Amino acid sequence: MSDSSCPTLRFSSESREFERLRTRYFNGRVPPTTPAIICCPKSTAEVVAEILVANNRGTKAGVRSGGHLFPCTSLVQDGLLIDTCELNRTIEYNPKTRVVSFGPAVTVKELAHYLTGISRFFPFGHSPSVGAAGFLLAGGQGWFLRGWGCTSDTWITQLEIVTASGKTIIANKEQNSDIFWAAPGSGQGFFAVVTRIWARTIPAKSIFDTTIVLDTTGIFKPLLKYILRKCDELPKYGVDVAISTCYADRDAKGTHDDSNDNRVLINVNCTAYADSAEEANVLLKPLDSISESYKNCMLVRVPTEKRTWADLWKIQDDFAPSGGGERWQCDSILNDPQVPLDQLVDAITPALQDLPSRLTVGFICVADYYPDERDQALSLPQKYYISTMSCWRDPRRDQVMRKWMLDTYSRAGEVSCGQYAADFDATQRMSKIMTDSALTRWLEVREKWDPEEMFVGHRGFSDILRKECIMPKHKL
Ligand SMILES: Cc1cc2nc3c(=O)[nH]c(=O)nc-3n(C[C@H](O)[C@H](O)[C@H](O)COP(=O)(O)OP(=O)(O)OC[C@H]3O[C@@H](n4cnc5c(N)ncnc54)[C@H](O)[C@@H]3O)c2cc1C
Structure with missing residues (x-):
């Protein structure tokens, strides 16, 4: 009605x-x-x-x-x-300032189409249907994050916001700078409505990518360590590295939740943002050689090829299907930079190898990003973003799947400094989403702008400061 x-x-x-x-x-x-x-x-x-x-x-x-x-x-x-x-579902580009502005629910697909049409670019997210506001409030692990950091950091210049008192304000580094500081990293806890977003752009280049698929049977840990070390050889600017794990029969036809193939594959996908194929080949060269010890387990090598955004979205949509009754859960860690690689790999292997269903995907984004909490609330170091997106269809599995995630990420949490704000779930495992000092400041900014607590998504954030809540015993 x-x-x-x-x-x-x-x-x-x-x-x-x-x-x-x-x-x-x-x-x-x-x-x-x-x-x-x-x-x-x-x-x-x-x-x-x-x-x-x-x-x-x-x-x-x-x-x-x-x-x-x-x-x-x-x-x-x-x-x-x-x-x-x-809301404000338009995209506008100002050729003088080279700044693009858009409404909060504009999707990656819409932004990419518009910007490609005017040969400009800023790092939007990877999945075609992700909304701009939710993506940026989490911080935004956009394209080519290793060189440029999260998209909120240096790309977003201004926000239009309706506050809890019903005022429309512009927030940027000069005006209402406290709420502009607090927005990235807030995720579900943001305490106002973002109604428009402004982002600076750069000239568009072309995208090239290459993928290697390896069978991990019997060698998961040494292979993963080898791949992570190899990624350090890739240049930081203009190169994305996404490492994913899945069962070999992930793409099999049928709606069954269990895998019938116990082989777990590692896919190493590297994308370069370059002006020519020659430049892309130079950027991705470290991947050309694979150690003799692991050559036998390499199943596929897709050579470096020029791609369109649509090519990359198809891969994304195949990996993360929606609309067919898929039930999803995600948890993640950002690794503690003090923890040595051997210890890290031991702790995260269950999250990436012992996948609880056929459609579940383990994921490592090699982010190499170290934000400064003076600039934004998003403040935890992100060398690696390690996550599992579990997927199943049978609702009777809900409890079992949630328990798997809680157990597995309680273990992985021991080698972490926190998690990405987009994955915070107060009904599951609690983990830091900012440094303690950034969160203390964030809670003050929230209190100032929404004293009556109209927006309740932040509930649970203050519990993070109470150390005993970080690693709760099983709640199920
Ligand atoms: C398939 C898939 C791929 C993904 N890929 C990426 C990726 O490449 N990089 C990345 O960083 N993240 C990625 N994510 C995570 C994603 O960025 C977060 O889940 C993000 O919150 C989604 O934004 P949304 O607007 O689509 O979601 P929503 O559920 O609509 O929003 C998330 C939360 O943000 C807040 N919010 C949303 N809009 C507003 C607004 N206008 N004003 C105030 N608050 C608002 C609300 O609290 C809301 O609960 C992915 C998620 C999925 C499912």
């Missing part, structure tokens, strides 16, 4: 649209949490109107853009869900 007192599209639970909108998430495992109202504002003024009504009524709120956060924390029981799917 839409409410005619307000121009914004608003839906209550009696509406036919309500359930479709409530479950508009990448994850098929949407919790039963039911907001009182879901609204889809088209303009910043409509967001302001929604916030003022919520403010008067003391309603709690959540915000959704692309809907990729696996725990679906934008759903607030009996609260307001502000779905930005229609």
Whole structure:
């Protein structure tokens, strides 16, 4: 039922649209949490109107853009869900400043199409359907992160924000700089609505990639150590390295959750951003030679080829399918830089090798990124981002899968300095998402901008400072 007192599209639970909108998430495992109202504002003024009504009524709120956060924390029981799917859905480029601006739910695919059309680039995310605001509030592990850092760091120049008191503000390094500082790394905890984003751009180049697939049977740990050392030989600028693990029958036809093939493969995918094939070959040269000890386990080598974004998205979509009843969970660690490689590999091997279902993927992003907490709340060092995205279809497996993740990442957590904010799940394992000093400052900024706590996604963040909550015993 839409409410005619307000121009914004608003839906209550009696509406036919309500359930479709409530479950508009990448994850098929949407919790039963039911907001009182879901609204889809088209303009910043409509967001302001929604916030003022919520403010008067003391309603709690959540915000959704692309809907990729696996725990679906934008759903607030009996609260307001502000779905930005229609909000300011335009992309504009200013040729004088070379800055592009766009709405919060604009996707990677839309940004890439637009920017390719004008031969410009900034590092958006890898998956075509990820929303801009959620991606940037997590920090944004965008393309070519090793050289440029997270996208929030040096690419995002300004945000338009509607605050919990219903004010529209511009936030950048000069104006409202505290909320601009707090946004990257907030993830689900952000305490206002991002309504528009500005990013600087550079001239576009071409993308080239190469992949090696290796069978890890009997040699998982030494092979992984070898690959991680090899990655250090690759130049930092213009080269991405993604290492993933999966069962050999991952792409088999059928909907079965269990693997029938106990071989685990490692895929090493390297992408270069270059002006020519010759330049790409120079950037990716260290991968040309593989030690004699591991040559026998190499199953495939895809030579370096020029790619389109669409080619890369197809690989992404095949690796992370959605919309077919897939149920997802993710946990991650950022490795503690003090922990030696042998100890790190011992601790993370179960997360990457003992995969709990056929569609589950282990992942290492070689990030090589060391942010400065004076610049942004996103502050933990990211040499390696190590994660497992577990996927299954049978809802009866939910408990078993969650227990696997908790057990496996409690172990991996021992060699970590925290986790990426996008993977924070207060109902599962608690881990740091910022340094303690950044989080202390972040909590103060949050309190200043949302003293009545309209936005509740941050709940659980303050518990992170209590050391005993970092590694809870099994909660299941
Ligand atoms: C298949 C897949 C691939 C991914 N690839 C990458 C990747 O390459 N790099 C990377 O860094 N991450 C990646 N992620 C993680 C992803 O960036 C995060 O899950 C991110 O939060 C998704 O943003 P979203 O807008 O799509 O999700 P949403 O679920 O809509 O948003 C996540 C949270 O952000 C907040 N939020 C969203 N929009 C707003 C807004 N307008 N104003 C205020 N708060 C808001 C809300 O608290 C919300 O709960 C990937 C995730 C998936 C599922």
